[in-house]
Amino acid sequence: MIDINLIRENPDLIKEKLAKKLVDVDFTELLEKDKERKDLMYKTDTLKAERNKTSALVPQLKKEGKDVTEIIENMKKLGDEIKENDDKIAELDEFIYNFISYLPNPPADDLLAGGKENNKEIKSWGEKPKFDFEPKHHVDIAENLGMIDYKRGAKLGGNGFWIYRKDGAKLEWALLNYFIEQHLSDGYEFMLLPHLLLKKCGFGAGQFPKFADEVFHIDNTSDNSTSFLLPTAETALVNLHSDEILDEDELPFKYCGYTPCYRKEAGSYRAEERGMIRGHQFNKVEMVQYTTPENSEKAFEELLNKAAALVQGLGLHYRISKLAAADCSHSMARTCDIEVWIPSMNDYKEVSSVSNAYDYQARRNNTKFRRKDTGKLEYVHTLNGSGLATSRILPAIMEQYQNADGSVTVPEVLRKWVGKDVITK
């Protein structure tokens, strides 16, 4: 949520920033309604002051035995006017709130404008593996080794679901263990979260109202209140301290949580994304930090380095892209993606997205902290990064670590959980 004061003070600057995200906004109507609201508020506050004063007078006059019928008559009229004004103000509030709710987070100043085509590789690690045999697609490897059961996954859950089986399940679980072990040793608190969240969490994270159609909604009562399946643990973790006031001393909070992520991904399927590149449910460990504004860029570096270290620890070739403004998510001021090499696709696919929301999410879910020296309240900065999503790591492992005989070598760091060095048929 953008601070409306920033729009009032310099609408052109905000407009320009949002244009970098390829969003064109016209603030004229917003500013008109805002002005109208302010004037009406002032007027109504004055009326309310009068009502309060007079109401306090009534019992006093009554005690003195004076007649108050005329005052009461007048106050009734005043009350009606106040009610009318309050209704109008509520209407204006709703307009303003809705308008601002839909606006994306303005990008950080150093980002390039525009979409994907302006993303910039800032780091690369490892090399594309060379094979002296014809490398296979991960779907073929996985099915051959009995690691993934696509057919029965679809039978149970429909298109976009699969089942991890045998060494596939062990490898998947090993990855999650590996991630969490690293985060714990870095001092992150590990959480297991509710998967079914209230709508306000979707709003607080910035996914709603704009992207409400991209998640699975659950009707849990006969009325119109619904919960939804979380599309990422971020949605839960960034709402953890909503409506709270944190101590500056306690910050930063460093959290990680494992959840499956449920996404509709309607219309996103492409033939090249055969397998587990894109599904309705995938496993992810998410990292989230709450920091003071002055420390958030530092925290961003930390999260990015952590995510990269995880991929690197697996020995997988990857690159890091600094996303151009319009390729950053709606709620984020800055995002870097870590993309792993998938030989069969001849391309890099995102395994981690590390973002700084600045105070955009904190404003939406009201998470503040108190400055130690001044006692003043400020919004925290929230950051998140996948650490990591497995759904592209597993294919990358299977493809990058495949052997001529169809077996897959287990990355060193995972062996203690998988219990073997090589997965064979």
Add this chain to the structure above:
RNA sequence: GGAGAGGUAUCGAAGUGGUCAUAACGGGGCUGACUCGAAAUCAGUUUGGGAGCAAUCCCACAUGGGUUCAAAUCCCAUCCUCUCCGCCA
């Protein structure tokens, strides 16, 4: 699912139409006094949002409606918490 109790500041809690919402009373925090220092004691202080240069004013008692000149207080709906019973992993 049934029955009951409840939701007021940092915590416990009083207030059940106006004269008690910064809000009684108690605890905690902070500041000061006493002390070599601490404890104890005493005194002071301690919510957030909005408008305004300021004085000051408005709003907020779970949430949303309603009644009233006036609502924490009365009415309706919703949410949440706790206790007991039932059901269930």
